[in-house]
Amino acid sequence: MATEDLMRRALSALDEIDGPLSVEVIHRLTELPEVDEPLTVAQVAELLDISPHSLRYYERIGLVSVPRDAAGQRAYSAEAVRRLIFVTRMRLSGMPIRDLQHYVSLVDLGDDTVPERLDMLLEHRDTTRRQIRELTLSLAATEYKIATYGGHTS
Template sequence: MATMDLMNKALAAAADSDVPLTVDLVHELIEPGEIAEPLGIAEVAELLDISAHTLRYYERCGLIEVDRDGLDHRSYDNVAVRRLVFLTRMRLSGMPMRDLQHYVELVDGGEHTVPERLDMLVEHRDTVRRRIRELQLSLVATEYKIATYGGTTGP
C-alpha cells in the first residue's frame, strides 16, 4: 500500500468512527497480510510506493536480505515485505539510516538485544513526538498569518 494511501486510510478510519489513531489501528492498516507467492522487485516497489532503486539500496546497506529465484531475480516473501513495511515507516518518520542499520543488526542478533531495541524505539518515538509538536506550532503560525491577510483557517 502506498504511503499516502496508508495515511489517508488511517485518517479516514479514525475520522469516520471516532476511533483514535492507535498502535492497533495502524498495525491493522500496515500489515501486508499473507502473500500467496513471493513478489518481484517492481511489485514490492509499487506496494510500498518506493522505487526499485531504494529497495536495492536497502539490500546493499544490509537492511534486508532477499532471496533469488531460478533466474536470479529478487523474490520478496512475507518476512521481507513485513520488514520493508517497518523500514519504510521508520524512514518516513525520520529515522536515520545509520539507526535503522543498527536496529536491523540488533534484530538479527537475537532476543538478547530486545532491551536495546526498545530503548532505540522509545528514543525515536520521543523524537517523533517532539517533531509533531514543532509542526503543530508551525501550523499555528501559518494559520495566524493566513488570518492576518484576511484568509480563513481550516478545521
Template structure:
C-alpha cells in the same frame, strides 16, 4: 507514483485531525494481506518507492531478499514485512544509520530486545517532538494566511 500504496491507504483511514482510528491500527498490523512472493516492482509500488531504493536498502544490509532461478529478487512475506517497517521508520525520520543498527540487533538475537525497545521509545519521543514542532509551524502558517499582509514578519496590529 503509486496512488494506492500502503501509506495512502493508511492515511485514508485517518480523520482530518490526523488522529488514528482503531481501524487504522488494524491496517497497520496487516500491511500486506497477500503472502505470495512479490517482484521488486510490486514492492516498490506497494511502498511508494523505487526499485533503486529497494536495492539500495538491501545493499545497506537492511534486508535479505531471496532470488528466483533467474537471479531476480522475490520478496517473501518476511522481507516485505521488514521493508514496511523500514520505510515507516525512514518516513518518520529515523536515519539509515540507526536502522542499520536496529537490524543488526535483530540479527544478534533476543538478548538485544531491551536495546531495540529503547530505540523505539527514543524514536517515539522524536516523532512526538516533530509533531509538536509541525503543529507550531502550522499555527504560525495559518495565522499568517489569515492575517495576510505579505510581510515576512507578523506585523502585529
C-alpha cells in the same frame, strides 16, 4: 515522489480509523495482502509505492535480505515485505538510515537485543513527538499569517 505518496496513503488509512491508535489498529495499518509466492522488485515497489532503486539500496545497505530465484531475480518473501513496511514507516518518521541499520542488526541478533531495541524505539518516539509539537507550532504560525492576510484557516 514516492515518500510523499506513501505518506498520503498512510494518512488516508489513518483517516479511516475511528478511535485511538490501539495495537490492533496499528496491525491493520501494517497489514499486507497475502504473499503466497515470492514477489519481484517491481511488485514490491508497486505494493509499497517506493522505487525499485530504493528497494535495491535497502538491500545493499543491509536493511533487508532478499534471496534470488533460479533465474537470479530477487524474490521478496512476506517476511522481507513486512520488514520493508517497517523500514519505510521509520524513514517517513525521520529515523536516520544508520539507526535503522543498527536496529535491523539487533533484530537479526535475536531476542537478547529486545531491551536495546525498545530503548531505540522509545527515543525515536520522543523525537517524533517533539517534531509533531514543533510542526503544530509552525502550523499555528502559518494559520496566523494566513488570517492576517485575510485568508481563511481551517
